[in-house]
Amino acid sequence: MNQVPTPDLAGLRARYPQIFERPFSARLAVPAMVSVALAVFVFGLVDLQFSPTRFVSGLRQLSWITFMMLPPDPGSSLPLYLKALGETLSIALLGTTLAAVFALPVSLLAARNIVPDIFRFPVRRFLDSIRGVDTLIWALVWINVVGLGPFAGVLAIAVSDFGAFGKLFSEAIEAADNKQVDAVRAAGGNALHEIRFGLMPQVLPVIAGQVPYFFESNTRSATIIGIVGAGGIGLQLAEQIRVLEWQKVSFLILMILIAVAAIDRISGKLRFAIIGRRAVI
Amino acid sequence: MTSGISILPSQQLAALNDAYRKAVARRRLRFALGAALFVAALAIASIGAEMNLRTLFAHFGNFISYFDRILKLDDGSRVWINAGEWLWGWRKWLRLLGETLLISYVGTLTGAVLAFVLNFFAAENTSPGPWWSFVVRRLLEFARTVPSIVFALIFVIAFGLGPMAGVLAIAIHSTGALGKLFSEVVENANMKPVEGVRATGANWISCMRFAVVPQVIAGYASYALLRFEINVREASVMGFVGAGGIGQELIEAIRKFYYSDVSAILVTIIVTVFIIDIGTGWLRGLLFGREART
Numbered sequence: 021m022n023q024v025p026t027p028d029l030a031g032l033r034a035r036y037p038q039i040f041e042r043p044f045s046a047r048l049a050v051p052a053m054v055s056v057a058l059a060v061f062v063f064g065l066v067d068l069q070f071s072p073t074r075f076v077s078g079l080r081q082l083s084w085i086t087f088m089m090l091p092p093d094p095g096s097s098l099p100l101y102l103k104a105l106g107e108t109l110s111i112a113l114l115g116t117t118l119a120a121v122f123a124l125p126v127s128l129l130a131a132r133n134i135v136p137d138i139f140r141f142p143v144r145r146f147l148d149s150i151r152g153v154d155t156l157i158w159a160l161v162w163i164n165v166v167g168l169g170p171f172a173g174v175l176a177i178a179v180s181d182f183g184a185f186g187k188l189f190s191e192a193i194e195a196a197d198n199k200q201v202d203a204v205r206a207a208g209g210n211a212l213h214e215i216r217f218g219l220m221p222q223v224l225p226v227i228a229g230q231v232p233y234f235f236e237s238n239t240r241s242a243t244i245i246g247i248v249g250a251g252g253i254g255l256q257l258a259e260q261i262r263v264l265e266w267q268k269v270s271f272l273i274l275m276i277l278i279a280v281a282a283i284d285r286i287s288g289k290l291r292f293a294i295i296g297r298r299a300v301i
Numbered sequence: 302m303t304s305g306i307s308i309l310p311s312q313q314l315a316a317l318n319d320a321y322r323k324a325v326a327r328r329r330l331r332f333a334l335g336a337a338l339f340v341a342a343l344a345i346a347s348i349g350a351e352m353n354l355r356t357l358f359a360h361f362g363n364f365i366s367y368f369d370r371i372l373k374l375d376d377g378s379r380v381w382i383n384a385g386e387w388l389w390g391w392r393k394w395l396r397l398l399g400e401t402l403l404i405s406y407v408g409t410l411t412g413a414v415l416a417f418v419l420n421f422f423a424a425e426n427t428s429p430g431p432w433w434s435f436v437v438r439r440l441l442e443f444a445r446t447v448p449s450i451v452f453a454l455i456f457v458i459a460f461g462l463g464p465m466a467g468v469l470a471i472a473i474h475s476t477g478a479l480g481k482l483f484s485e486v487v488e489n490a491n492m493k494p495v496e497g498v499r500a501t502g503a504n505w506i507s508c509m510r511f512a513v514v515p516q517v518i519a520g521y522a523s524y525a526l527l528r529f530e531i532n533v534r535e536a537s538v539m540g541f542v543g544a545g546g547i548g549q550e551l552i553e554a555i556r557k558f559y560y561s562d563v564s565a566i567l568v569t570i571i572v573t574v575f576i577i578d579i580g581t582g583w584l585r586g587l588l589f590g591r592e593a594r595t
Contacts, residue, residue, distance in 0.1 A: 057410070064407040068400070068464040068545065078460035085459060110349030117343060152574040153567065156450070156538045160555045165363045170350040175357075244448045248541060248552075251350070258542075261454045269455075277446050 089270035097268070101256060105275055107170050108252035109283075111245070112238040115177025120231050123182050127189030128215065133198060143186075150183030155241045159250040170251025177238050177245070184234070192226040193219060228294045232287035239283045243276050371564040380561055388565050394547065398573055400464060401546035404539065405532035408468045412475025413525040416441075419476070420483035421509050427487055427495075429505060437480075445477025449535055453544040464545025471532050471539070479528055486520040487513060522588060526581045533577050537570050 033040045094101055128134050130143040159176035166172050201218035209217065246254025253272060260268040309317070347353075372380050380387040388394075419437050421427045428434035449470045456466035494512035503511070540548025547566060554562040 061407060061410055064403040064468075067403055068407065068468060070465055070468075074460065074465065078456075078465075081459040082456075085455065106349050110346035113342060113346045114350055148575070149571050152534070152571040154534050154538045156541060157551065157567070160552065161367065162364075164555065164558075165367055166356060166360045171353065171356065174350050240446070240448055244450050247450060247454070257451065258454060261458065264458070273447060273451070277443070280446055 085266055088266040091267070092271035092274050093267040094271045095265075095268055097256075101253065101272060101275060104246075104253040104256050105279055108242045108246075108254075109239065109279070111170050111173040111177060111250075111252050112235060112242040112283075114174045115242070116181060116231060116235045116238050118174065118178035119181035119185050119234075120227070122178070123185035123189055124227070126182075127186045127193060130186055130190035131193035133194055133196070133201075134215070134219075144190075147183045147186040150179065151187070153180065155180040156245060156248055159245040159248050163249055168249045168251075173242060173245045173250035173252055176250060177241060180241075181234060181238065185230075188230055189223070189227055192223050192230075195226075196222040225294065229291050232290040232294070236280070236283050236287040239280055243280075371560045371567075374561050380564060387561055390550075390562070390565070391569075394550065394566060394569055397540075397547040397550055398569060401536045401539075401548075402533065402573070402577075404464050404467045404546050405471060405529060405536040408471030408536070409475055409525060409529045409532050411468070411472040412528070413479055413521070415472070415476040416479035416483050417521065420480050420487060421513070423480060424484040424487035426490070426492055427509065427513060441477045441480040441484075443477070444473050445481065447474075449474035450538065450542060453539055454542050457543050462543045464539075467536060467539035467544030467546060470544060471535060474535075475528050475532060479524060482524045483517070483521055486517045486524075490516045519588070523585055526585055530574075530578055530581050533574060537574075 126143065126147075130140055130147060132140060135143075155176055158179045159172060162172040162175040162179075166175065196219050200222065201214045204214045204218040242252050242254075243257075244254045246252040246256070247258040249255065253276060257269065257272045257276075260272060308314075374380055374383060374386055419441065422429065422433045422437040423441060425434060428437075452470035452473055453466055456469050460466045460469065490513055494516070495508050498508050498512040536546050536548075537551075538548045540546045540550065541552050543549065547570065551563070551566045551570075553559075554566060
């Protein structure tokens with residue numbers, strides 16, 4: 021049998037004191053953080069009027085609702101719902117396209133390698149504030165401007181995506197290789213030529229890959245903006261929930277799930293077709 | 302100046318040029334077809350969405366003047382000239398903003414804990430059985446595809462008006478979203494430590510606790526912080542359907558045309574979102590070093 025050498029504990033302890041004797045503060049850090057997080061959580065439960073009795077009675081109510089939802093049944097309004105779903109998809113497609121078209125020129129103004137920082141900074145903050153406001157709020161604002169209906173929904177999605185696209189596109193532009201721009205300049209091109217022939221061929225495939233992805237996420241957003249009156253299937257959904265027609269509600273939710281899954285498939289295929297299978301991260 | 306470029310014989314050149322022209326023509330045709338399809342889809346969509354450029358042009362002035370109006374006080378002066386008058390309700394709004402933050406905090410934490418429990422069942426490499434992973438995955442998918450505001454609408458009826466419905470809606474949606482991200486982190490984890498722990502005779506729970514969790518906990522915390530940022534935005538509109546937070550106040554101001562209140566509440570929401578974004582970014586940097594900050 022081999023003798024396992026006993027480690028020289030005293031020597032190790034002397035050489036690496038920070039491993040053997042962790043300072044009190046370091047050992048306390050994790051429990052302190054966890055207890056602070058828990059304390060805020062409990063304070064939140066109390067402040068938001070959680071009570072076990074309310075929770076239990078709510079759960080009972082919820083299971084009754086779930087029971088009432090089965091089986092999903094559209095009644096006689098299936099054509100109406102299909103039309104509303106088409107409206108939702110239209111809102112998503114138009115909103116995404118409008119946002120992409122308007123965001124492209126603005127994103128140039130927000131890119132570090134095109135404009136100096138003094139101009140870039142306000143454009144960035146502007147895009148950030150647009151993104152800080154939820155799509156539903158934009159929908160409410162547009163309803164005040166163009167009236168109830170899907171058109172307000174299109175504009176709401178276009179504006180809130182404009183903020184997101186502006187940021188993403190400008191990041192894509194900043195990541196582009198500057199050598200091609202140099203080459204265009206060396207060949208005698210002006211600033212617009214540099215953007216058109218040096219930057220755009222690099223940036224457009226990235227953008228084309230991101231837009232279908234947003235189309236999918238906008239389909240989700242477009243299903244809910246109807247809740248505030250901006251058209252699409254959300255309007256029907258909110259109405260049926262308010263009048264407690266649970267079978268129709270579950271049918272509408274099912275329709276949304278299927279539509280989102282289908283769009284997810286299609287947009288995935290589209291992305292692969294545009295940018296090739298390998299480039300997808 | 303002598304040129305170093307050798308020019309091919311004309312026959313060879315003609316063949317190459319021909320092939321090049323054909324390739325370009327094929328690409329152009331494909332692009333034109335794609336563009337035509339896209340334009341057709343847009344045309345159908347604009348009929349479906351009752352889109353109409355004339356209304357847009359007719360009303361675009363309204364959009365600009367709407368922002369002009371919300372930045373004006375009742376007496377016609379600009380809001381920033383009399384900030385005290387503009388932010389007259391700041392006590393109430395700050396309290397409601399605090400409630401919004403609490404809703405998103407409690408919702409995110411509940412969702413993160415549920416996702417933490419569920420994701421080991423959903424991940425391919427740690428799931429106790431294929432049935433578990435199938436069922437849990439479908440559950441998570443459902444929770445993340447139904448928008449949180451739809452959950453809120455239903456919960457308001459089941460649990461009554463108030464922030465509780467908002468918290469539960471955000472918790473369920475976060476469970477779905479985080480559960481997927483968490484299980485992806487677990488699937489990327491190194492399985493050698495699990496073998497090591499299992500070799501000592503440990504059961505499944507010990508394997509997860511001592512071999513998987515130490516590898517993935519940093520990724521979990523990072524995703525949960527990101528989710529918190531998103532949930533602050535979502536909680537700000539929960540009040541639209543009566544599920545608590547500042548949304549109730551905002552929708553009233555918009556619907557009743559209290560113009561200066563709309564801008565005041567919007568500004569407080571935007572500032573809060575900025576602060577939360579910067580704060581969580583700083584916290585992520587502090588916890589996981591610079592590379593996790595993206």
